[in-house]
Amino acid sequence: MNTKLPNLYLIILLAAFALFFLASCTTNINAVIYRGGSADLSMDSALLPRTIGLIDSLRSFSGEDLNSPILDAPSIALSLSVSSGVSSVSFQNISNSSLEGRISISNIGNFLSGDGADQRLIIYTEGNNDSSIKVNLSIANAPYIISMLSSDVEEYLLALMAPCATGEIYTREEYIGLLSMVYGNALAAEIANAIIGIRLVLPGAIRSAIGGSYMGNEIVFNIPLVDIMVLEESLYYEIYW
Numbered sequence: 001m002n003t004k005l006p007n008l009y010l011i012i013l014l015a016a017f018a019l020f021f022l023a024s025c026t027t028n029i030n031a032v033i034y035r036g037g038s039a040d041l042s043m044d045s046a047l048l049p050r051t052i053g054l055i056d057s058l059r060s061f062s063g064e065d066l067n068s069p070i071l072d073a074p075s076i077a078l079s080l081s082v083s084s085g086v087s088s089v090s091f092q093n094i095s096n097s098s099l100e101g102r103i104s105i106s107n108i109g110n111f112l113s114g115d116g117a118d119q120r121l122i123i124y125t126e127g128n129n130d131s132s133i134k135v136n137l138s139i140a141n142a143p144y145i146i147s148m149l150s151s152d153v154e155e156y157l158l159a160l161m162a163p164c165a166t167g168e169i170y171t172r173e174e175y176i177g178l179l180s181m182v183y184g185n186a187l188a189a190e191i192a193n194a195i196i197g198i199r200l201v202l203p204g205a206i207r208s209a210i211g212g213s214y215m216g217n218e219i220v221f222n223i224p225l226v227d228i229m230v231l232e233e234s235l236y237y238e239i240y241w
Helices: 009-015 049-061 073-083 144-146 151-159 172-183 184-192 225-230
Strands: 025-035 038-045 086-095 098-105 120-125 133-136 194-201 209-210 214-215 218-224 235-240
Touching: 009 235, 073 098, 086 133, 172 184, 172 225, 184 225, 218 225, 218 235
Parallel strands: 025 194
Antiparallel strands: 025 038, 038 098, 086 098, 120 133, 133 235, 194 218, 209 235, 214 218
16 A cells, blocks of 8 residues: 555545545535535644544654645645536645645536436535535445545545445444554544534525524534544435525
8 A cells, every 4th residue: 555645634625515535633614605506615624633643653654754744735736626616726734734725616516526326426406496405425426536536545545444435334333443443542532523514605595404503594514524434324415595
């Protein structure tokens, strides 16, 4: 396996509302969706201490410069810039283990979507008085999404034995137990307790939603990271406005 560390935050950013980043981290994502389906997303992310320790150990073993960023903002921007539905990307490093940035999406319905119906991550429909966005992340489409990223990302997911990459079936408890056995209780606990915070602003007042808490035209999601990694059940959300 290539031991060069990937751009870890790319996975979690992609996973939550078509942003799928994977790491033990704190991540906050704010997105504004406009009429016509374009969108602007801003985010800030920072790795947690135990994850930083694990990554630095791997980087030291492979002879990498520990002063270089773990989260390489320019490389992440380049990877996302060639993804379907993306019109522009801008990221910058705040520190070696944190970054912030912005993604402009030309059509949210095309973002990271394959040709097959089971590969679609987002379905966006718009009408005069009846619009919706539906997001479905599952074991069926997660490997396809990962395949559109760099090989380093896929290899890191495999090193973490993440079911979203391996396709193996685990419960949350089984997977946390596996992480604890291989990487120790502290790292497993970081991943078990990590939450991805997402705030969406829609182009109209929200009428109903499956998942999340909403008021007016804003909806907030707090998604456990382990749910993204395991996908014991599909992560499915619907918003109507």
